[in-house]
Structure formats: C-alpha cells, structure tokens
Amino acid sequence: MTTVARPVLVVANWKMHTTPLEASDLAVAIAAATSDDAIGRVICPPFVALAAVAAAVAGTGVEVGAQNVHDRPFGAHTGEISAPMLRGLASWCIVGHSERRRDQAETDDVIGRKLERCLESGLRPILCVGERLAEREAGLAEVTVRDQLKGASSALTGKGELGQAGLVVAYEPVWAIGTGRTARGVDAAVMAEAIRDALDALGWPDAAAIPVLYGGSVTSSTMAEFIAEPSIDGALVGGASLKVDEMAGIVARAALTARARVAQDPVG
Ligand code: 13P
Numbered sequence: 226m227t228t229v230a231r232p233v234l235v236v237a238n239w240k241m242h243t244t245p246l247e248a249s250d251l252a253v254a255i256a257a258a259t260s261d262d263a264i265g266r267v268i269c270p271p272f273v274a275l276a277a278v279a280a281a282v283a284g285t286g287v288e289v290g291a292q293n294v295h296d297r298p299f300g301a302h303t304g305e306i307s308a309p310m311l312r313g314l315a316s317w318c319i320v321g322h323s324e325r326r327r328d329q330a331e332t333d334d335v336i337g338r339k340l341e342r343c344l345e346s347g348l349r350p351i352l353c354v355g356e357r358l359a360e361r362e363a364g365l366a367e368v369t370v371r372d373q374l375k376g377a378s379s380a381l382t383g384k385g386e387l388g389q390a391g392l393v394v395a396y397e398p399v400w401a402i403g404t405g406r407t408a409r410g411v412d413a414a415v416m417a418e419a420i421r422d423a424l425d426a427l428g429w430p431d432a433a434a435i436p437v438l439y440g441g442s443v444t445s446s447t448m449a450e451f452i453a454e455p456s457i458d459g460a461l462v463g464g465a466s467l468k469v470d471e472m473a474g475i476v477a478r479a480a481l482t483a484r485a486r487v488a489q490d491p492v493g
Contacts, residue, residue, distance in 0.1 A: 230486060232264070233263070233452070234264060234265040235265070235266055236266075236267040236269060236438065236459070237266075237268045237269060237467075238269050238292060238319060238463050238466060239271065243271065247274075249281040252270070252278040255268065255473075256287045259472055260285065262286055266286065267289070267317050268289055269291060269315075269317065269319055270289075270292075275311070275314040279314055288317060291306070291314070292322070293325060294348070295339075297338070298345065308343060312346055317348060317351060318343050318348040320339045321353045321373070321377060322353045333375070336352070337376060337380030340377055344389060349392075350392055351393045351395050354395070354420065355402075356398055356399065361398065370419065371419070378424075382428060388431065395437075395461040396413060396440065398416075401440075401442050404442060406441075406442060407442045409450075410451050414455075417439070417454070437457060439459075439460055440461030445478065448474070
C-alpha cells in the first residue's frame with residue numbers, strides 16, 4: 226500500500242438524544258461554531274430529527290448521517306428504516322456500532338448487508354469496529370477487528386463493489402465508549418494501521434486511502450492525542466458531540482492538523 230493524503234473528518238453521533246426541535250437548534254449552533262472547510266463535518270441525529278437537521282445545516286458545509294439502516298431494502302419489518310428511505314435526508318450512515326451489536330445482537334453478516342444497502346443508495350458508510358476489554362487484555366484486539374472487517378466485507382466481496390463503497394472505518398474500542406476512558410493515541414494508531422492492512426488483505430482497493438476515525442470518549446481535551454497520529458483521520462464523537470463548545474474545540478483541533486497535513490503533502 227502506498228501512503229496517500231486522506232480527508233480529516235469529525236462525525237457527531239447523537240445516539241438516542243434530542244427531539245427534532247432540540248436537534249435543529251443544536252445543529253445550527255454547532256454548524257456556526259465549527260465553520261471550517263479544512264475538514265469534513267457530519268452530524269448523525271436520531272432518525273426522527275434527520276429532516277430537521279438537514280434543513281438546519283443546509284448551506285453550512287455540515288453533512289448529515291443516519292445512525293443505522295435496515296439490512297433489507299424494503300419489506301415487512303415494522304418500525305424499521307431502509308436505505309432508500311434515507312435518500313434526500315442523509316448522505317452518510319453509521320453501520321455496526323457496538324451498541325447495536327450489543328443491544329440488537331447485530332452480527333457481521335447483517336452489518337455486511339447494511340454496507341451493501343448503503344452502497345446501493347449512495348450512502349457513505351461509517352463502519353464501526355472495536356474490541357471488548359477482555360479481548361484487548363487477551364491480546365486479541367487486532368484479531369477481533371480483523372474478523373469484524375472480514376464479516377462485514379463478505380456481502381460486497383466478489384461483486385466488484387468494494388472500491389465504490391466510499392468507506393470510512395471508525396475504530397471504537399468498546400471499553401472506551403461512554404466510559405471516560407480513552408485508548409492511548411499510539412495504541413489507536415496501531416489499530417488504524419491494522420485496519421487498513423486488513424482491508425487491503427480483504428481486497429478493498431486503495432485501502433491506504435480509507436479514512437480511519439477514532440471513537441470512544443473523545444473530547445476537546447483528548448482530540449489532540451488522536452489526531453496527532455498520522456494514521457488517524459478524525460473522530461466519531463458521542464457524548465461530547467451534544468455540547469457546542471466541545472464540538473468547537475474538537476473541530477478546531479482537527480482542522481489544525483488537516484491544514485498541517487495538506488501543507489506537508491500538498492499534492493497528495
Ligand atoms: P462517547 O464519545 O460518548 O464515548 O461515544 C463514542 C461513540 O460511541 C461514538 O459512536
């Protein structure tokens with residue numbers, strides 16, 4: 226794999242927070258406080274707030290993502306949301322978040338089909354992978370993440386579609402999510418490299434160009450440690466993304482690095 230400049234991204238995952246009205250106000254405030262075209266900014270509100278947030282951020286450069294999508298394009302699945310329904314509302318979609326793997330028992334097969342649905346509907350997937358604490362302590366962090374990537378890739382493998390997925394991967398160690406405990410930047414960087422190596426081995430074209438974000442208790446104070454690592458291309462932010470000041474600090478720090486990277490590698 227050759228080294229290439231990758232875009233820097235900050236993605237807000239609002240999880241099960243905000244009513245549509247609250248989401249609209251928060252999105253307006255965040256868009257205004259983070260105005261910077263050096264990086265990509267994405268807000269992923271709950272489904273019911275997608276339309277409100279899409280309207281609120283129109284013209285600001287902030288993009289909108291869904292937090293999930295069903296693995297079938299349509300059908301008798303009461304209460305579910307399919308990828309075609311998201312057209313016009315979202316351009317990104319989080320897939321395989323560990324909270325869904327845990328709460329909805331999502332398997333890598335299901336997650337792979339979700340990637341396929343995203344691809345069919347032109348949604349850019351943010352595929353979440355990450356190990357549990359016991360797996361890290363047993364020295365199985367890389368193996369766990371490799372298996373997750375393999376399972377999720379299986380629906381696309383052999384269909385010549387891997388390169389068109391516009392994939393972003395978020396490395397989110399389960400033990401760091403919502404705990405206030407973060408991975409060390411150097412450890413997250415090792416995992417980001419392992420993720421790109423695994424994608425390359427799985428046949429993803431241009432794996433070196435696939436952005437890898439870190440997620441897990443990122444705040445304006447911890448962002449620097451992660452974005453200082455050349456293999457990490459931004460953050461998937463949970464709790465702190467509901468706070469305007471925190472988002473302003475996180476985006477400002479990420480934008481600083483994005484500019485420095487472009488200055489180092491202007492043609493990349
Ligand atoms: P926290 O930032 O709240 O730990 O959540 C991380 C996360 O799960 C983002 O998807």
